[in-house]
Amino acid sequence: MIEDYRAAYLREKTLRKQAEQMLEDKSRELYDSFRKLQQAHDSMQENQKALLHNEKMASLGVLSAGVAHEINNPIGFIYSNFCTMSEGMSDIQTFVFTMDKLVNSDADGEKIREAWREGLTRYDVEYLLMDFESLTSETIEGLERVKQIVADLKSFTREDSGEMDLVDINECVRGAVNILSNQTKYHAQVHVDYGELPKVKGYFGKLNQVFTNMIANANQAVDENGDIHISTTYNNGYIEIRFQDNGHGISKEHLNLLFTPFFTTKPVGEGTGLGLSLSHGFIEEHNGRIKVESEIGEGTTFTIFLPPADD
Numbered sequence: 299m300i301e302d303y304r305a306a307y308l309r310e311k312t313l314r315k316q317a318e319q320m321l322e323d324k325s326r327e328l329y330d331s332f333r334k335l336q337q338a339h340d341s342m343q344e345n346q347k348a349l350l351h352n353e354k355m356a357s358l359g360v361l362s363a364g365v366a367h368e369i370n371n372p373i374g375f376i377y378s379n380f381c382t383m384s385e386g387m388s389d390i391q392t393f394v395f396t397m398d399k400l401v402n403s404d405a406d407g408e409k410i411r412e413a414w415r416e417g418l419t420r421y422d423v424e425y426l427l428m429d430f431e432s433l434t435s436e437t438i439e440g441l442e443r444v445k446q447i448v449a450d451l452k453s454f455t456r457e458d459s460g461e462m463d464l465v466d467i468n469e470c471v472r473g474a475v476n477i478l479s480n481q482t483k484y485h486a487q488v489h490v491d492y493g494e495l496p497k498v499k500g501y502f503g504k505l506n507q508v509f510t511n512m513i514a515n516a517n518q519a520v521d522e523n524g525d526i527h528i529s530t531t532y533n534n535g536y537i538e539i540r541f542q543d544n545g546h547g548i549s550k551e552h553l554n555l556l557f558t559p560f561f562t563t564k565p566v567g568e569g570t571g572l573g574l575s576l577s578h579g580f581i582e583e584h585n586g587r588i589k590v591e592s593e594i595g596e597g598t599t600f601t602i603f604l605p606p607a608d609d
C-alpha cells in the first residue's frame with residue numbers, strides 16, 4: 299500500500315517536473331519571440347524615420363537651388379547699393395572738409411556762401427542725398443527679404459520637439475507658400491485667402507511639410523500660368539485648408555493609390571512618392587483627415603480637415 303502510494307507520488311513528481319520544464323521552455327520561446335518582435339518594431343521605426351528624412355531632404359534639394367537664387371538677387375543689389383553709397387559718401391566728405399576749412403579760415407561771409415553754393419552743384423549734393431534715401435530703403439527691403447527667406451527655410455527644416463505646440467495654421471501655410479514662391483512664381487499664380495482660425499495643437503514642422511508638399515504637387519500638376527488657390531477657413535468645428543489647382547488631374551485608378559508609399563507618376567529625381575503617404579500619417583496624428591477631389595484635365599482639390607485645440 300505504501301509502495302503504491304510512493305510510486306504514485308514519484309509519478310506525479312516526474313509529471314510535475316515535466317510540466318514545469320515545458321512551461322519554462324514555452325515562456326523562454328515567448329520571450330524570444332517578444333524580443334524579435336520588439337527588434338523588428340524598432341528597426342521599422344528607424345526606417346520610417348529615415349524615409350521621413352529622405353522626403354524632406356529630397357524636397358530641400360529642390361528648394362535650395364531656388365533659395366540660393368532668391369538670396370543671391372537681393373544680396374547682389376545690396377552690394378551694388380553699398381558701392382554707390384560709398385562713392386557718394388566720399389564726395390560729401392570732401393565737400394564737408396573743404397567747407398569746414400573755409401569756415402575756420404578768415405574768409406568773409408560772401409566767399410563762404412559762394413563756395414557753399416558752388417560745392418552743392420559740383421558734388422551734386424542734393425541728388426546724392428535723394429539717392430541715399432532710396433538706396434537705403436531699397437537695401438533695407440532686400441535685407442528683409444533675405445531675413446524672410448531664412449526664416450521660411452528655418453520653419454521648413456524645423457525639427458519638432460516631442461511636445462505638441464499651439465500652431466497658427468495661417469503662419470504655417472504662409473511659410474510653405476513663401477518657401478515655394480521661387481518655384482511657383484515662374485509657373486503658376488498662387489492666390490491665398492487666409493481666414494480667421496483657432497489654433498491647432500500639433501507639430502508645426504510636420505504640418506509645414508504637409509502644406510509644402512501639397513503646393514509642390516499642385517505646382518507640378520499645372521501648365522504654364524496655372525492657378526493655385528489656397529484657402530484656410532473654420533467651418534463646423536473644423537479648420538479646412540484647401541489646395542485647389544487647375545492642373546492635369548488624377549485618374550480614377552490612381553486616386554486609390556495616392557497615399558501609398560512610393561506611388562509616384564513623376565520621373566526619378568522629381569518625385570519620391572512619399573509626400574502624400576507621409577502627409578496622411580501626419581494629418582492622422584493630428585486627428586484630422588484629407589479629402590481629394592479630382593477631374594482629369596480640370597484639376598485637383600485637396601482639403602485637409604483639422605480639429606482645433608480645446609481651450
Ligand SMILES: Nc1ncnc2c1ncn2[C@@H]1O[C@H](COP(=O)(O)OP(=O)(O)O)[C@@H](O)[C@H]1O
Nearest residue numbers: 515516519562563564569570571572573574598
Ligand atoms: N495636385 C495634384 N495634381 C495631380 N496629381 C497629383 C497631385 N498631387 C499628387 N498627385 C499625384 O500623386 C502622386 C503622389 O504624390 P506624392 O505622394 O506627393 O509624391 P510625389 O510628389 O513625390 O510624386 C504624384 O506623383 C501625382 O501623380
Ligand SMILES: [Mg+2]
Nearest residue numbers: 511515573574
Ligand atoms: Mg509630392
